Amino acid sequence: MVREETASLALYRQWRPQTFAGVVGQEHVTRTLRNALAKGKVVHAYLFAGPRGTGKTSTARILAKALNCVAGPAPEPCNACSQCVAITAGSALDVLELDAASRRGIDEVRELRERVKLAPVAARYKVYIIDEAHMLTTEAANALLKTLEEPPPGVVFVLATTEPHRMPATILSRCQRFDFHRLQPGPIRAHLEQVLGELPGRVTPAALELIARAAEGSMRDALSILDQVLSLGEGEVDEDTVADLLGKVRLGALARMVELLREGDAAGALRLILEVDAAGKDTGFFIRDLLALLREELLRTVGQGEPVPPHLVRCLEEFSRAMEETRTAAIKTLPLELAVVKALSDGPAPHRAGSGEESPLQRIKVAWPDILQAVKNARPVTFGYLSRVEPAAVEGQCLKVAPGDAATGEILIQQEHRAVVEQVLSRFFGGKWKLEIGG
Ligand SMILES: [Zn+2]
Numbered sequence: 372m373v374r375e376e377t378a379s380l381a382l383y384r385q386w387r388p389q390t391f392a393g394v395v396g397q398e399h400v401t402r403t404l405r406n407a408l409a410k411g412k413v414v415h416a417y418l419f420a421g422p423r424g425t426g427k428t429s430t431a432r433i434l435a436k437a438l439n440c441v442a443g444p445a446p447e448p449c450n451a452c453s454q455c456v457a458i459t460a461g462s463a464l465d466v467l468e469l470d471a472a473s474r475r476g477i478d479e480v481r482e483l484r485e486r487v488k489l490a491p492v493a494a495r496y497k498v499y500i501i502d503e504a505h506m507l508t509t510e511a512a513n514a515l516l517k518t519l520e521e522p523p524p525g526v527v528f529v530l531a532t533t534e535p536h537r538m539p540a541t542i543l544s545r546c547q548r549f550d551f552h553r554l555q556p557g558p559i560r561a562h563l564e565q566v567l568g569e570l571p572g573r574v575t576p577a578a579l580e581l582i583a584r585a586a587e588g589s590m591r592d593a594l595s596i597l598d599q600v601l602s603l604g605e606g607e608v609d610e611d612t613v614a615d616l617l618g619k620v621r622l623g624a625l626a627r628m629v630e631l632l633r634e635g636d637a638a639g640a641l642r643l644i645l646e647v648d649a650a651g652k653d654t655g656f657f658i659r660d661l662l663a664l665l666r667e668e669l670l671r672t673v674g675q676g677e678p679v680p681p682h683l684v685r686c687l688e689e690f691s692r693a694m695e696e697t698r699t700a701a702i703k704t705l706p707l708e709l710a711v712v713k714a715l716s717d718g719p720a721p722h723r724a725g726s727g728e729e730s731p732l733q734r735i736k737v738a739w740p741d742i743l744q745a746v747k748n749a750r751p752v753t754f755g756y757l758s759r760v761e762p763a764a765v766e767g768q769c770l771k772v773a774p775g776d777a778a779t780g781e782i783l784i785q786q787e788h789r790a791v792v793e794q795v796l797s798r799f800f801g802g803k804w805k806l807e808i809g810g
Contacts, residue, residue: 381598382566382594382595382597382598383590383591383594383595383598386562386566386594387429388426388429388430388433389433389436389448389450389459390433390447390448390450391404391405391430391433391437391446391447392447394426394429394430394433395426395554395558395559395561395562395590396425396426396552396554396555396558396559396590397425397426397430397551397552399552400419400430400549400550400551401430403549404430404434404437404549405437405446405447406446408437408438408443408444408445408446409445409446411444413438413444413496413527414527414546414547415519415522415526415527415528416519416522416527416528416529416530416545416546416547417431417434417527417528417529417530417546417547417548417549418504418530418531418532418535418538418543418546418547418548418549419431419529419530419531419532419549419551420531420532420533420535420548420549420550420551421533421550421551421552421553422533422551422553422588422589423533423589423591424586424588424589424590424591424592424593425551425552425553425554425588425589425590426551426590427531427551428468428500428502428531430551431498431500431529431531432458432459432466432500433448434498434527434529435458435463435466435496435498435500435527435529436448436450436454436455436458436459438494438495438496438498438527439454439455439458439463439465439466439494439495439496439498440452440454440455441453441454441455443495444495454493454494463493463494464492464493464494465491465492465493465494465496465497465498466494466497466498466500467483467497467498467499467500468500468501468502469483469499469500469501469502470502470503471501471502471503471504471505471506471507471511483499483514483515483518491525495525496525496526496527497525497526497527498526498527498528498529499526499527499528499529500529500531501515501528501529501530501531502531503531503532503533504530504531504532504538504542505532505533505534505535505537505538512539512542515528515542516539516541516542516545519542519545519546520545528546530542530546535548552588553587553588553589554586554588554589554590555588556580556583556584556586557583559582559583559586559588559590559593560579560580560582560583562590562593563579563582563583563593563594563597564579566594566597567579567597573606573607573608574597574600574601574607574608575607575608575609575610575794576749576750576791576794577609577610577623577749577794577798578600578608578609578610578612578613580610581610581613581614581617582596582597582600582613584660584663585613585617596613596616596617599616600612600613600616603616610623623797623798623801624643624646624647624652624657625657625660625661625664626664626798626799627643627798627799627800627801628640628643628661629661629664629665629668630738630799630800631643632665632682632686632711632714632715633680633682634734635682635715636715637711637712637715637716640711640715641708641711641712644657644704644707644708644711645704648703648704654697654703654704654707655694655697655698655703657707658690658693658694658697658707659694661690662687662690662691662694665683665686665687665690666687668683669683669684669687682714682715685713685714685715686710686714688714689709689710689711689713689714690707690710690714692706692710693706693707693709693710694706730765731765732762732763732764732765734800735762735765735770735796735800736762738799739762741799742795742796742799743757743758745795745798745799746791746792746795749791749794749795750788750791752788753783753787753788753791753792756779756782756783756788757772757783757788757792759774759775759776759779760772760773760774760775760779760780760783760808761773763809764809768796768800768802768803768804768805769804769805769806769807770796770804770805770806770807771807771808771809772806772807772808772809773808773809774808780808781808783806783808784806784807784808789806792806793805793806
């Protein structure tokens with residue numbers, strides 16, 4: 372996993388949001404800040420708490436600009452005036468950033484206590500941004516507290532931290548707190564698509580999906596992974612390229628696993644676990660990614676007011692346990708194998724109910740709503756056409772669909788749409804699928 376600041380961050384810097392509207396996935400924070408700015412309700416200390424790479428420091432800089440913008444204080448900075456430009460460039464005299472993690476802040480805070488009494492040099496507000504504020508030494512934290520107790524006018528502190536529980540309560544109580552959330556894969560993927568729109572080089576939807584998931588809620592990690600796969604060279608980046616880079620399981624195997632669980636196919640699931648293990652992939656990673664996918668399915672089902680399939684709940688319970696046990700297991704795959712057997716042994720899953728062996732066409736018909744959804748996620752336009760056809764026949768790994776009208780069939784068979792559908796089919800059922808019109 373990409374964890375270090377030394378990892379490639381060119382894209383991250385280039386795509387750092389410069390307005391509140393540009394901050395992805397933290398609308399609950401940016402909305403409140405914009406409203407406060409619009410009403411002139413500025414407090415002198417903010418706490419930005421949340422996981423790394425979720426936009427805390429970027430938001431702090433945008434706040435500094437909105438406060439000091441020549442046209443402000445405004446709900447958004449203009450990003451064109453001398454103040455905005457200087458703050459973006461990191462050269463503004465009145466906006467100071469201090470990294471408590473690297474220097475523990477003793478000298479800085481001591482100096483700060485003196486400097487803070489002085490009026491801003493050129494700007495309306497002096498803004499102090501303290502990164503990793505929980506790392507401040509006791510001495511530095513006490514000095515900061517003294518300043519917060521009697522804040523000089525025109526001074527705003529933004530304390531950013533990944534570990535708010537380690538902050539002294541005396542400091543917390545003097546800050547207006549904002550909690551930044553881990554980003555969902557959806558918004559991350561959408562942002563990556565936007566980034567790619569202005570870059571040469573092609574990344575497949577499945578590869579983007581894998582990057583969005585691997586980033587674990589951090590936009591910084593997502594952009595860093597994207598940077599790395601793009602730097603691998605010319606040509607198309609597919610999910611194998613990304614998976615190789617991350618040393619992780621292909622999304623294809625994950626999607627197949629979800630499908631096998633849905634069908635209640637324990638034997639197939641056990642075979643797949645062996646395959647994944649034989650490919651040298653980490654079982655712990657596999658379970659974690661599997662849990663993330665199943666949880667999404669659970670949330671989607673509940674969100675749509677549909678009944679939750681019993682196998683889904685059992686899988687989540689059993690796999691959570693298996694993930695714990697995998698760490699100490701003598702045979703790494705055993706906890707997962709047992710979990711599969713336990714989760715699926717309590718009765719047939721809904722899709723299997725009443726039927727014997729399903730034909731390939733039946734399998735596709737059963738999965739059709741999910742296939743449509745996956746295509747919709749990958750490319751809404753293609754979904755528009757695909758939703759107007761029906762699965763008609765399966766020959767080997769070729770799906771024939773029957774369109775309601777000839778025009779739909781002609782468009783759907785064009786490379787740009789066909790490729791999306793074929794990719795989704797391959798992801799769902801493994802192998803290399805083809806799409807044809809007919810049947
Ligand atoms: Zn401005």
